[in-house]
Amino acid sequence: MEDRIISVVSGASRGLGRAAAHRLAMMDGYLVIATARNPDDLATLRSKLGISGHVVEAHQLDITDEASVTALRDWIAExxxxxxxxxxxxxxxxxxHSTSILDLPLEQVRETLETNLIGTLRLTQALVPLMRASRAGRVVNLASSMGQLAEMDAGTPAYRMSKTALNALTRILAAELAGTSIKVNSVCPGWCRTDLGGPEAPRLPEEGVECVVWAATLPDYGxxxxxxxxxxxxPW
Structure with missing residues (x-):
């Protein structure tokens, strides 16, 4: 049986996902399964790791597509x-930011929730059962301070609501898995210079994933x- 730590990263073709996959793949004992809607988009990640003699498994994944998620789960299980x-x-x-919640097209809400909440839940439902065979499973949800109820503000309402809901998923799943070796946490990587964050962001993706990797590698007492x-x- 594979004795390396099997680590799945969704959205690994760019930005924070690519940085997280790269960081974990460089660590001793980790085998990373990097996923993207188009596996060809993972070529840059695989090439960069290959220069240093590291490898990463690449697999197609669209978290909004049930068949795609099922195919990944079955491939990993086998x-x-x-x-x-x-x-x-x-x-x-x-x-x-300029969008008012009173003018927000409901289709934008549906599309945002389909990926940020429902897609994440779909993948979690598929893969967490496979964590029961792990000595110490770790689920890390990429959240945002824009989803904090404690500091909620106007602007970008669909995104804010989706990240608040993602934090609820974290809390519910952590409560259900209490007493097991599986830990579930949300991480805000900060404002990072990615396609989503934009060029004005102060942090590089490599800086943003420091906490992500920390949560993915927590010790038993974490x-x-x-x-x-x-x-x-x-605060939530």
Whole structure:
């Protein structure tokens, strides 16, 4: 049986997902399954890792497509028999800061929730059962301070609501898995220079994933059911 730590990263073709997959693949004992809607988009990641003698498994995944998620689950189950780490990174930002919730097209809400909440839940439902064969499973949900109820503001309402709902998923799943070896946490990577974050963001993706990797590699005594930025708890 594969003795490396089997780690799945959604949305790994660019930005934070690519940075997280790269960081984990460079770590001793980790085998990363990098996923993207178009596997060809993972070529840059695989090439960069190959220069340093590291490898990453690439697999197609569209979290909004039930058949795609099922195909990934079945492939992992047959090849590895378990999942140890799941980084739910894939997400979209469709509405922008100037959008008022009173003018927000409901189709934008549906499309945002389909990826950021429902798609993430679909993948989690498929892969977390495979974590029961893991010695210590870790689920990391890429959330945002824009979803914090404690600091909720106007602007970008569909995205904000989707990330608030994602945090609810984190809390519910962590409560259901209490007493097991599986830990579930939300991480805010901060404002990062990605396609989603834009060129004005102060952080590089490699900086943003520091806390993501921390949550993915927590020791047995680490926290679960929390919301973190820079590896420190923040209000929901």
């Amino acid at each position: 090849r590895f028999g378990r999942v140890d780490v799941l980084i739910n990174n894939a997400g979209v930002l469709i509405d922008r 926290p679960t059911g929390g919301f973190f930025r820079d590896c420190q708890p923040i």
